[in-house]
Amino acid sequence: MKRQNRLWGTLLLGAVVLAGWIAFTGANRTSPRAAADAETMLRAADRLYPSGYAATVQHSGPYLNAKGDAAFASLGDGMAARFGLPASKPVRDANGHPVYRASGESPSVAGAKLEVALSGWADGTTNLIVRLDAPEGTEKDKLLAWTADAAARLEPAGVQPKWMITLRGGAGALSDASLKALKAKVAGAFKADPAESYSDSGSEIISYTSRLLGTGVRSAGGTINLQAAFHRDSVYGTYKLTIATPLIVAEP
Template identity: 25%
Template sequence: MRATIIWTFIVLITLVLTLEAAAQGWTLRPHSDGDLQRLLPLAESVIISDKKVIVKHTSAYLPYKDERDFAQTAQNISTIFKLTAPLNPIRKQDVLLYRFTLKDTATTQATLLWIGFPDGSTQLSLTAETLQSDGINTLHDLQQQWNTQLQALGIQSNWNVMIQGNIDADTSSQQPGLSPSLQLNVTNSLHAQELARYQDANSLSISYHSTIVEESAADTQQKMNLQVAVHRDSITGQQRITIATPAISIAY
């Protein structure tokens, strides 16, 4: 009887702690892994409003000869992703495009783009975004599902993770910036070393190499795989931070 009471007490304590952790911010379920999980604690420590999380995969895929060939590949993609392909692609000048909605809920939006360029090259892009804490685990689940589906197409997944939102900064400051404590937090929590920085009147961008971040930017010899940027609204003075691996690919 006593053992039963103790066990019940432990279960209740565990449940309370779990609920408290979920209420405090954006968290992934236990045992989740990846760059999204690594960036979330840092973002949660500095972002105070308008939080947004985006995960993207972009890669080249099979070249095409003509519109019929492009449509056939679109059909194959739609089969793997369990979608219904439109009969004809959208044509914008000399570019062909199929756009699929993968998810559209109150917490999460996700799309797939299959793009054909005039030279016959192509691009496959998957994007999922959430503005709600309830959507974080959904994004993670989509990543896992897409990893399998991309593998079925013979594609190695290449994830771009970005978290963006407003920070509590000195709105009277004439320059955007990262506080010394935040820069130290980036360095320590993500085991990051600064590689380069760029600054103008309203923006600051710092590139890092992190020893624990999975994704690496393929187009740099400096092994940049982490980027943090702050943009200051010239009218309101509000500062917005963007934290990304391996690089920021949205407006900051």
């Protein structure tokens, strides 16, 4: 079981690295397109998760330069304030880079955790993450309203959100035929064609090119717009389904 969990984490991280995380912050992505992709994902989710799903909505991208610790802390405090989060104090990671993290509950999505994180580099460049983790059962309209509100908070700061949407939920006990049907259902819901896959005895990640999703990253197999992960619990034999655009967001 532990080996499967380690491999599962490795597969998710490997998929992000292979597809090129930096490519995601490149050209040809706009806030309207990202918002449209979020709506496509959440509208399809009802057909794929009959028992509900948990959702992660995340933006990650470059932010303003900050020369010195005081400027970095000020950037973090300013972004935390935009989202109504209490100010925090920067710390240093293992490589000595400054990291700022502020978190709390979302006032508009019940039970959801909201986090603002800023990481800095020696040359003063920074990267901003804004992340909402919503519990299973959260209404899709509330998630869509949150993305619109978050965009309105980010855009005055010069940030055009690039939303990554990750959904997770149970798929029940599946026979080989049922698992095959579920994979076909995922592909059909997004008009998607498989481009790459990774698997072991209990887990499989499939990367797709989707004709319904606009946000994408480059990889060896082409442009990836969608990932789906099928994970079988080795004890109970039930499956969990994770879908994401453009890539599965690793757990915090």
